[in-house]
Amino acid sequence: MADLSESKLFWWWPLMARHRRTLYWGLVATVWCSVAASVVPYWSGRAVHALERQDWHGSRVFLGWMLAFTAAAGIGRYLMRNTLIGLSRDVEREQRESLYDFLLSRPFSFYERQRVGDLMSRVGDDVGTVRMATGPGLMSFLQVLSILPVTLGLMFNTSWRLTVAVMLPFSFLALGFYIIGKWSHMVQQKLQLAFSALSTYSHETISGERVVQAFGLEEARVAQFATLSYRHASLSMKQSVIFSAYAPLSAFISGVSALVLVAYGGSLVVKGTLNLGDLTAFTGFLVALAWPMMSLGWSANLFQRAKAGQERLDQVFRSPEAPLPSAEAITLPEVPAALALEGVNHRFETGRGLGPLDLALAPGDSLAVVGGIGSGKTLLLQTLAGLREPQAGRMLVDGEPLSDATLRRHWAGLGWVPQEAFLFSDTLRMNLAMGRPEATEEEIWEIARVVAMDELIHRLPDGLDTVVGERGVALSGGERQRTALARALLRRPRLLLLDDALSAVDAETESRILENLRTFLGKSTLVLATHRVFVAETCARVLVLEEGRMIQLDTPEALAAQPGLFARLKRLQSLERELVKGAG
Numbered sequence: 001m002a003d004l005s006e007s008k009l010f011w012w013w014p015l016m017a018r019h020r021r022t023l024y025w026g027l028v029a030t031v032w033c034s035v036a037a038s039v040v041p042y043w044s045g046r047a048v049h050a051l052e053r054q055d056w057h058g059s060r061v062f063l064g065w066m067l068a069f070t071a072a073a074g075i076g077r078y079l080m081r082n083t084l085i086g087l088s089r090d091v092e093r094e095q096r097e098s099l100y101d102f103l104l105s106r107p108f109s110f111y112e113r114q115r116v117g118d119l120m121s122r123v124g125d126d127v128g129t130v131r132m133a134t135g136p137g138l139m140s141f142l143q144v145l146s147i148l149p150v151t152l153g154l155m156f157n158t159s160w161r162l163t164v165a166v167m168l169p170f171s172f173l174a175l176g177f178y179i180i181g182k183w184s185h186m187v188q189q190k191l192q193l194a195f196s197a198l199s200t201y202s203h204e205t206i207s208g209e210r211v212v213q214a215f216g217l218e219e220a221r222v223a224q225f226a227t228l229s230y231r232h233a234s235l236s237m238k239q240s241v242i243f244s245a246y247a248p249l250s251a252f253i254s255g256v257s258a259l260v261l262v263a264y265g266g267s268l269v270v271k272g273t274l275n276l277g278d279l280t281a282f283t284g285f286l287v288a289l290a291w292p293m294m295s296l297g298w299s300a301n302l303f304q305r306a307k308a309g310q311e312r313l314d315q316v317f318r319s320p321e322a323p324l325p326s327a328e329a330i331t332l333p334e335v336p337a338a339l340a341l342e343g344v345n346h347r348f349e350t351g352r353g354l355g356p357l358d359l360a361l362a363p364g365d366s367l368a369v370v371g372g373i374g375s376g377k378t379l380l381l382q383t384l385a386g387l388r389e390p391q392a393g394r395m396l397v398d399g400e401p402l403s404d405a406t407l408r409r410h411w412a413g414l415g416w417v418p419q420e421a422f423l424f425s426d427t428l429r430m431n432l433a434m435g436r437p438e439a440t441e442e443e444i445w446e447i448a449r450v451v452a453m454d455e456l457i458h459r460l461p462d463g464l465d466t467v468v469g470e471r472g473v474a475l476s477g478g479e480r481q482r483t484a485l486a487r488a489l490l491r492r493p494r495l496l497l498l499d500d501a502l503s504a505v506d507a508e509t510e511s512r513i514l515e516n517l518r519t520f521l522g523k524s525t526l527v528l529a530t531h532r533v534f535v536a537e538t539c540a541r542v543l544v545l546e547e548g549r550m551i552q553l554d555t556p557e558a559l560a561a562q563p564g565l566f567a568r569l570k571r572l573q574s575l576e577r578e579l580v581k582g583a584g
């Protein structure tokens, strides 16, 4: 078969191609149902004609055929619906799964460009519009395509003059459908954008509901939502108005056609060129054609919607970011990771960012990264984690450049704790063990002790089986951070990256955790970003960043003795601690 994937008309073919067998069976059922349904009026005409001739036996036989074909049409319709609607459900599932798969294999940079609400509207709404076209829409089209030739053939066979006369009005229908379809496609594109904006806005408002309430933004947010919702509603209304033009147009054309049938067909009967049975059959043929012709408009509309939906899905599928390499089973060396950055640079349009930067970390090294707000600490840790590909320069892991071939390997040995701990709405146990599902109960408790969470878990009503709520809402910020740290530690990583990972934990508990960490981290290279000097002092070296560039790199003792940010911070924070102790 020719490649239909580039065709504007057959844009849906790539989705169906792998189900072509089911589609062909659906087509067979459709043809069966349509042929059977088209032939029913023929038998009714023959029966009436037999009655006209007072041939009772003949009339009974023809009525018998009529019944048989009606039953056959019913069975065919049942098979057609089951096959084609089932097929569209399969296509919908596959498309949703491949979209989900696609999203999960996109790198960090992809998500920096996307809005969650918009992606959700594509996964939900746009995939749904495509299903409606590939299911009910396609079924209607196939029905029309298979009913038309049989019915027209039978009509021509009976009277070609009357056929031409009653079918002529239908040619205007095609023109009307074309114009309405174009208009509808345009509105549909706008409608889907409006839905995406609405979905993005509501997703953001609900996610940030606490900020909205605390700042009393409800009214403003509701008003803005109302504006977006109004735009969506008025476009939907416009679409409905366009859509509702299909039915009256089809009904009007069918009516004109019926009028032609009565006037012209009746005159042929009077002249004796057509018998009453043929006229009855023609009435049946028109009735049989009316519904598929009307649904043609409806299915054309479904295809217009779906085309706009598929275009939006294809925009996602055509994202420029290369996919991540697929996950594989990896055996890691027992030694901690060795890292090197060579001329790494990553700057945003604003000029802010990181680099150029050179840095070397031997296996088992520990490095604290300090610097003011926005100095590039997070960017550095994201780069070391292999989450952010630098625009220039390269990173070496164990002497090998980080590339598609080595990325999964790097991640397999990584313990990454970001600034904002993300927990899944599951049990504490699942959240802790997700990086190492085979972890034993003992190991989980050992880690819980390292991050000073064991007492808390004992206090929770269901212990490790307590459900933490969406994003870990049932835990405090400090508890969430410690859970995220424990999750990373449970993997026994070769490289542990902590991005201000204990900022919500009080200084005393943080000191205790760092103390435990020192004994626990036998075989890890450690890099942590922090604003706290006493945390930085637990590392062998401290890197001071300013505007994304390295200002100082030395041992904490040496840095404390040199003038600069670190010494300044140390003086300030020591004073602060003295004051707190004094007050205590």
Ligand SMILES: Nc1ncnc2c1ncn2[C@@H]1O[C@H](COP(=O)(O)OP(=O)(O)OP(=O)(O)O)[C@@H](O)[C@H]1O
Binding pocket: 112, 348, 349, 350, 352, 353, 354, 371, 372, 373, 374, 375, 376, 377, 378, 379, 380
């Ligand atoms: N996706 C982005 N787009 C544009 N600019 C960004 C982006 N991410 C970070 N930046 C900018 O890069 C700079 C460094 O950001 P980074 O998050 O690394 O700072 P940081 O040192 O971790 O700050 P903090 O101490 O507040 O966590 C900042 O000025 C920030 O605005």
